[in-house]
Amino acid sequence: MRFNIAAAAISAAVLSGNACADEAHKPLKDESSESSTKVAPSMATFTPTSIKADFLEQFTSDWDSRWKPSHAKKDNTGDEEWAYVGEWSVEEPHVYKGMEGDEGLVVKNPAAHHAISAKFPQAIDNTDKTLVVQYEVKLQKGLECGGAYLKLLRENADLHSEEFSNATPYVIMFGPDKCGHTNKVHFIFNHKNPKTGEYEEKHLVSPPTARIVKTTELYTLIVNPDNTYVIKQDNEEVKSGSLFEDFSPAINPSAEIDDPNDSKPENWVDEARIPDPEAAKPEDWDEEAPFEIVDDEAEQPEDWLVDEPLSIPDPEAEKPEDWDEEEDGDWIAPTVPNSKCAEASGCGPWTKPMKRNPDYKGKWTAPYIDNPDYKGVWAPQKIANPDFFEDKTPSNFEPMGAIGFEIWTMQNDILFDNIYIGHSVEDADKLAQESFHVKHLVEKELELADKPKPKDKKGVEEPSFKEDPVAYIKEKLDLFFTIAQNDPIGAIKFVPEAAGGLAAVFLTVVGIIVAVVAGGSSAAPAAKKAAGDLKEKAKEVKEEAKATGADTGKGATKRAGKGQS
Structure with missing residues (x-):
């Protein structure tokens, strides 16, 4: 460099x-015993953006006029412990704060279910448009088990009469989720069957891995009108592909299916090879001949120690002082391998070794030949799929009317911020330049400064x-x-x-x-x-x-x- x-x-x-230089990086305040907030000298001050979008949330002072916490019970459960008891708050981060006055939505309770939602000013319809979903996640206490993803809810989701819950229909689910060995960035969307009207979840196959760090991470999803998608982390592409090829179950069913009424005929031959019926065991075939025989030509090695045992009493072993022969019997030293045997070809009585029997043939079986009656692998006939449809534009999602965070997590203090939902990749990038990229550099510096200082050989921290x-x-x-x-x-x-x-x-x-x-x-x-x-x-x-x-x-x-x- x-x-x-x-x-x-x-x-x-x-x-x-x-x-x-010592003063330039000195922490200005300490707000938490667990991880102090360190203010860098060049820290920027938050200023609301002028960028416009279908939905853009920076959690300014009027945030509670848009967001509604939920305390509903989870669907299909009647136990109180499954209710959304988690509380929410909007506050500045207390771990590696990268910008003054920059507040975000914070999960306040560990080991709890949380739910909160906000309606869009008007429904978002991305028909024949690019859809961009972008937001920041800050795992201030890491993430051992829990979600940090968002949901874009269906336009007709009734959030007036019913509280937001896991039963609320959604269009897209996107964001990090980790528990144990499972660590992924979800991209799931509900696809409507045009024939039956039923919805089916389509899951991204081989999703990217979430970054579990305490600095702010930026997650971006871009779905294009040509049915391709891109997932970015910190503005770097980590996954891209096709909605047709990368999701399970597949968007469109097969045009043909197996005929459920077809069955294999009784005379169907599906054995490709059979034992030759004309083959016969040769007269000189001896099935009784052993696999191995004694090697009569072998001779005892000259250095073989016939009179030496394989093991000897341990010469270094001593009878324990508390050994009582009347109660414990005669003391016998433990044995160890005879070191003389290691220096020679072997010890003890010598016997001729075994060798492979050249006359061994084993049990005779007839050789295999191609089956003259073979008809191939049977498979039922194909018929037209009565449920077939072809959706050529799965990127045209159902209209979306709200956004929600509906998560369970073992860690609290997860912070969400700078949510962009719209149609402009450029505007989403501009917002990231104004917010994420500015604070992320400061956070990374604070993270590095928070690491233990190198110590000299005497264990003393390096001087100023x-x-x-x-x-x-x-x-x-x-x-x-x-x-x-x-x-x-x-x-x-x-x-x-x-x-x-x-x-x-x-x-x-x-x-x-x-x-x-x-x-x-x-x-x-x-x-x-x-x-x-x-x-x-x-x-x-x-x-x-x-x-x-x-x-x-x-x-x-x-x-x-x-x-x-």
Whole structure:
């Protein structure tokens, strides 16, 4: 990875203008004993989007005018324990918060059934249109067993007279679900049989695996008018295919089926090969000949120890002090393999070994020949399927009138946010750029910072920048490179001391000043001061390292001077 001078200039200005690097990543508050919320210095503040969609939810202050919690009982059960007792709340995350003021819908109770729904302003009909379903999931306490999927409910679902439950008819179910070894991203849709009017669930075969992490994850489903689909996680495609080919049961039934009234004739021959009826056992065939016989030609090896036993009393064994021969009998040492036997061909009495009998033939059976009466594998005749239909546009789903979360989970604090349901892939991506991508970088940085710091051989955590600049910069470089693998610009933005500190300390001070001053930036004074401070610090570090005999990292210095990682 190469560091450009402009990035280093920004980093130097940040180091100088925002105090020392130690303070830049210090947690500003601690709201939870389990996982504190750490506020990064460059954290953005939530601003409602201007993007429009058939349904777009960011859980602003008026959210409860749209969403209705359910406390119904699960269908087909009369036990109170199966009721939707779980509570909901809209709040900011308390684990790896990535944006100020960004609230989401949160599952509040562990080991409970939760249900909540919101009606669409008007029914969503995606006939001959692209359908895009996108939302964020944040598993603040992980997910051992439970769902985090959403449902798009059928337009005629009666949410006025009946509370939302598992019995409420839905069109699409999409999102992560995990319990034990089962871990998948569901994509299920209900398909209406045009002949009978009945609905049948179509399940995606080989669905992608959900990412069980505590940072925000973005799930996107795109269904195109050409009956293809795409599933994305964090804006990366993880599954795509055809509605006709990738779902079970299949969309359309077979045009022909087996005739249920057809049966195999009694004289039908379906044995392809039979024993040759004309074959006879040869006269010299001896079925009694044994498989093995004694090898009369074998001779005893010269080093065979006939008088040595295979095992001997353990010479190191000793009779226990508490052994009472009157009660326990005579003590006999345990035996161990005779070591002399391992050094020779064998021990004990020698006998001639067995060998394969060349006259052995075994039981005679007639050879097989092709059956002259063979008619083939029988199968019933095909007839036209009376239930056949051909739906050429399964992507034209039933109109949808509401959205709902109807889940059971062992973990609480699952957070949902930034729900987009519409027809524009571009708008869904814009929303992700405004929300997910902004906070996800901060969350990943906080996640990395939350990991235990490397310790030296004595088990002591690495020092701060003031205590040991070389070790501090090395730690920040590790973080910088980790983020930069996926987002180089984000790495410079969220770990400025890695890029700026490395450049300044290791001989790129002049380049920083030239870049900032030449550009007429207002950060020029700060860059100059930072460069000067870091240059002096570099001298101190080198002098101290030289005096103590420590490694000054000349190889790294040379690489940094050339703009290389």
